[in-house]
Amino acid sequence: MNTIFSINGPVVKVLNTKTFSMGEMVYVGKKRLMGEVISISDKETTIQVYEETSGLFPGEEVISTGSPISLTLGPGIISNIYDGVQRPLGDIEQISGAFIANGLEVSPLPADKEWDVTVLVHEGDELVPGQIIATCPETSSIVHKIMVPPTLSGKAGKVAPSGKYTIRDTLLTLIDEKGQEHPIGLTQKWPIRTPRPSKSRLPISRPLITGQRILDTMFPIAKGGAAAVPGGFGTGKTMTQHQIAKWCDADLIIYIGCGERGNEMTQVLEEFGSLVDPKTGRPLTDRTVLIANTSNMPVAAREASIYTGITLAEYYRDMGYHVAIMADSTSRWAEALREISGRLEEMPAEEGFPAYLPSRIATFYERAGYMVNLNDTEGSITIIGAVSPQGGDLSEPVTQNTKRFVRCFWALDKSLAYARHYPAINWTTSYSEYLDDLRDWYNANLGERFLRYRARIVTLLQEEAQLLEIVKLIGADVLPDDQKLIIEIAKLIRTGFLQQNAFHKEDTYVPLEKQLEMMRCIWYLYKKALLVVNERHIPVTAIAKTGLFDKINKMKYDIENDRLDKFDALRQEIDQTLAAMD
Incomplete structure (x- = not known):
């Protein structure tokens, strides 16, 4: 039996075991807290726990699952509010009240809801990775497209007729080239740290139109691009992201509140709940997913929330949608990396951040792009990441490393904000490298x-x-x-x-x-x-x-x-x- 040897905040160590694999999801202790293996040596295995570890004792069992931390992808994601590891906060509130109890296992998607599914394939059809096999209306704004998982291909065996199904039902059986049968339903699993595959990456050529003059005219961002919004406290990072989320011409918005203050996230939830989508006249939540990981939630889950958001975005991109991600803020995500790195006793780099901070920032922003998907549809992910440098110092490591991997930089200015000039984007220090890429589009359309x-x-x-x-x-x-x-x-x-x-x-x-x-x-x-x-x-x-x-x-x-x-x-x-x- 694998048992806990030491506990240091969210970092748990197990001695003398070779039963775990790197990146594997595990359950820790009697309460079955969710964790992930982040380091393995001959002597010990290190696990970061995504829940509060108070009350955990050495000697409690750690259980292997054999699979990495993955999301459940299917209808019911949109309009939901998740924590950093895809647990629906609304359902958790009904079970444990205002505070999240440890070890709760809640279905990320509504298990009993029946979806009106239209099946598009027939028995004997050849199925390829990413192929759209069925559709169902998820909200008034988004049609959900059920796809063959990217790792499977073969022939369709028994196929269910169109009708009403829950996420537990099987739509069809896929028979691979080895003759093995794989049941395919409305959902699929995908590990959060692995980018979903696509057929090819297209050159960037179309702007993300926001309706904000200083952005569209002065410093445009392209669909499939990445932008940073750095600024000190009170300069309007969240407000700028709200305006983009409400008015930009993306099909879907994913808002990641990463380490934000609780009252600020409450404001986001209230505003998004009351906003009307100007395109459809329906609630804006009909095309929005909120990931709320406030500053008092477990620090390791804050680190995971960024990957949860980008994985959800890739799933809807694979359906052919244009997705915009608002990450607020990547600085607090980097602080979570720093805290965990310190507990792991890793050698610190500049300002105490781990030496791998630049590569982690790069892997996040590199998952943006304008893609041809496996099913030959086109979709994009545009990332707009807020950066909250301490004291408004834009020379600190998170801001500087972010500048290396984004091509659009909207620098917020404290003096402009205090003068009530909004958006408080400084027109002398901001820039966009997408202007030449978008020149043909502007010339053709305007x-x-x-x-x-x-x-x-x-x-x-x-x-x-x-x-x-x-x-x-x-x-x-x-x-x-x-x-x-x-x-x-x-x-x-x-x-x-x-x-x-x-x-x-x-x-x-x-x-x-x-x-x-x-x-x-x-x-x-x-x-x-x-x-x-x-x-x-x-x-x-x-x-x-x-x-x-x-x-x-x-x-x-x-x-x-x-x-x-x-x-x-x-x-x-x-x-x-x-x-x-x-």
């Missing part, structure tokens, strides 16, 4: 002028940054009027374009066509005002008194998203007002 106006807007902001350095030294009065105009127009870009109001019905989501018209209008005002300043020698202060700057600043509210024709009238007003100036 015309070449979209990126042309974007380049002009960026140039004005860069010129403003240089001029403000001069202003700090010698004051604004010595600047010529054409440079004063640049400062005024750049201020208009910052407040009228980059700043966005999540609580205004016209401004919370802005289509790309309106974003283009807004840039065009700002640039039109700049060119016309520059002529007035240079040729008629009218000072910028006089132009400001006409109210044109305020008028353009409010166009995001005054012009409805479906009334873009009003921009023509606005440009006419600019012409008339400037022409009437003496």
Whole structure:
């Protein structure tokens, strides 16, 4: 019998045993706590336990399962709220109340619910890995596609007719080339640390449209891409992710609350429960999966929650859906790695993090991508990971290592947040390397002028940054009027374009066509005002008194998203007002 020798927080050791394999799931102690084998030597086996280990004693038995930690994948995942190891928190609350009892074994999916299944194959059909064999409506927004597991292929034996089935029922029997029979139902298992296979990885070419101007126009992210959202406390990481989750054009959202404060996760649950999906008019939870692993939950489960989320995303990607993952926050996931590494007495690297921190971050972000699946459908996983550097220091290891593996960096600025400028994304330190990949899409769908106006807007902001350095030294009065105009127009870009109001019905989501018209209008005002300043020698202060700057600043509210024709009238007003100036 394998018994516990030592207990150090979530780390448990068993001496003199060779019955466990690396990465195997085990049950620890009388309460059958879930654990995973993370280290094996001739003398001892080390296990990390995903539940609270208080009350555990040396000498209690550790039971082998023979399989790695895996998720149960099938209908019923969407709209659910899980902990870090796919235990449904709603069902747990009914059993043990507000706190999670140790050793609870709860079905991750509703065991007795009947699903209306349409079977798509017949007896004798050749079945290949990933093939869609049946469908059922999982929610009003998502049709669940039951697939052949990626490791199986063969011929269909006995096939059940279309009808109502539970996750315990068998839909068909697959007979492999060796003549062995494999029952296939609505569910399948998959280990969380193993990426699900795909046929090929496609080049990135389509943007994830969020309706947030500073993201879509300035720093776009592609479907299948990865972005980091670093920022200190109170800079708006969670709010930014909420806006993306609500408005982006992904089919499915997976929100991972990794080590978040309990009250913050409560707010997420309440908001997501009350939000209406703008696409369908149905609750947003109809296309959302929440993984809640708060800061007071076991630290090892926090480390697993990231892999739980990405595995669920890969499962729905295999059905041909575009999935967006909000990981909030990867810093607390890294802190869980650091705590477990310390208890394992591993040699620490920078700031106490384990030496393998970069490779763990890389393996997570590398599971993003735009794929051709085994069943020849196309799907994508886009990862948006929040980073919470201590004290807002973006030079710390988690932020710096994340920058190495993502191509989109939305740096949140404390000074902008304190000035109530949201999203508080700093336009000088943020960047996106996806712009060239998306150039053909922008040109095909919006015309070449979209990126042309974007380049002009960026140039004005860069010129403003240089001029403000001069202003700090010698004051604004010595600047010529054409440079004063640049400062005024750049201020208009910052407040009228980059700043966005999540609580205004016209401004919370802005289509790309309106974003283009807004840039065009700002640039039109700049060119016309520059002529007035240079040729008629009218000072910028006089132009400001006409109210044109305020008028353009409010166009995001005054012009409805479906009334873009009003921009023509606005440009006419600019012409008339400037022409009437003496």
